[in-house]
Amino acid sequence: MKYLPLVLTNLFRKKTRTALTAGSFAVALFLFGILTVVDSAFQQGVDVAGVDRLVVLNRVSIIQPLPLSYRDRLARIPGVTQVTFANWFGGVYQDERNFFPQFAIDRETYRQMFPEFVLPDAEWQAFLADREGAVVGESLAERFKWKVGDRVPIKGTIFPGTWEFNIRGIYRGRRVQDDTTQFWFRWDYLDERKTFLKGWVGWYTVRIANPDDAVRLVKAIDEHFANSPAETKTDTEKAFAASFVKQMGNIQLLIMSIGSVVFFTLLLVTGNTMAIAVRERTRELAVLKAVGFSDGFVLALVIAETMVVALVGGGVGLGLAKLFTLRGDPTGGLLPFFYLSLDAIVLGLGLALAVGLMAGILPALAASRLRVVDALRRI
């Protein structure tokens, strides 16, 4: 602690330079924070996927339906303990930009299959009792200022006409990552009103007794429906979610590439700045050594200065990123999980310190190897 004033006073020697260097860290770490948030948003479905759930789709494509009759056949496969199904609706609320996912769900089984979504029993009962009932996530309700009892018209794009729903419940997620932007309504209402594909569903979700048995069951299910008019393609819920992310391209590679370029540039800028700072103070560092400060101390002093700049700048950048995310999804529904986690903040600070260390090490080594007599010319 007694050396801290020495570190801090050196930093304030050139205030503008220190501010600009810290600012570089702040910008880089702000970008890191936002990129991490975007990556997490894309990966959110993968992260929260249930380990004991499989998704059963039509083998041809995700938009091809499966017969309702598969529900009972799936339930009879050994190892399957529960079955539910849902249908993509794809309607528009007021404007096409107001995107949010709408699912027609099986009212009897859906809630049990997804216990991570929580809502009061009374609201669920009200939903079951109303053919036009709907349950919405709390983020979605907040976005459109909906409350229980509101009547919401949605224009069908796949299923023509205007569909009116009564909001009977608002669910929340057990975990912060759980998607609370969904809109559920009853599949029986959809099936009753639609004019085609009656008795068909979008996909099934099945719960299995033992997650370790997933590979065998995936195969067993697909074999069970082989050579039928609607063959299936089964995956774990995690793999299913990951395939969605892959459809948008290699988001992680893109984010890693951008992040790497930013950090490498930061490393060069900071390294150059520190090299200049050390060169300007050659004489002072020599004096410190002359009066008895060791090479190791001088090394640590220069590195400590860089680390303080990195920590302060990085902290500001991550703080700003956190503030930015507190305002919620800026895309209007494309990134429902827009959240900067504590893990990401700790990782960001670690990266900032690592860059600070790497940027400071060469100038610090040069300072520590300085020969006093050469630097002073005369004592």
Add this chain to the structure above:
Amino acid sequence: MVRIDGQGNGNNLIRARGLGKTYQRGGEAIHVLQGLNLDVDAGDFVAFMGPSGSGKTTLLNLLGGLDVPTAGSVTVAGDEITRMSTRKLTAWRARHVGFVFQMYNLIPVLTAFQNVELPLLLTHLSKAERRRHVETALAVVGLADRMHHYPRQLSGGQEQRVGIARAIVADPTFLLCDEPTGDLDRKSADEILGLVDRLVTEHGKTVLMVTHDPLAAERARVVLHLEKGVLVDTVTAGRAR
């Protein structure tokens, strides 16, 4: 007692024997110091004079442990510093040597107090003890009322006083002064020399000083002349004369 004939009694504070320093420049060997002997007792005030390039500063560097000789040895208070590792030598400097530089070499972003406190940061003294030592050192040089001033807020003479306070604050075994008045006007130089004089007479410090200024050299008890890397004569000067 100062001797240059290598016949010291063995109880001298500083003893150099056969001291040599050779630099290689462009394949050519430059012998800056050659077989130099020196004995200095505790409490002596020695001035080194000589033309530029005669090896005065190199000698001070070797005696202060800032450089290592090509030949010979330096022993201070029984410790042969020329055999010490870099790490040990650094620690030894902190304990035994106070440096006063021609250009003061204060750290501009630190106050006078903080500059003087620097050598004490290497000790195990508490904050309160460090404060007491710094205040005492600044009082000795007459700058107790300027302790919170930055170097830019001080005159050249005052800056050099702070430099001297920094040199004495850890109570080193001896002081090495390289042209301490070389950058000062006559009045300020006289004040600094008076201060160094008091450190010797009142506080019993041992001082080795390099100077070009005959008036500065007069303050010393002994003046040694260096020519081409060899101490050529000893002159008893100043008050002792």
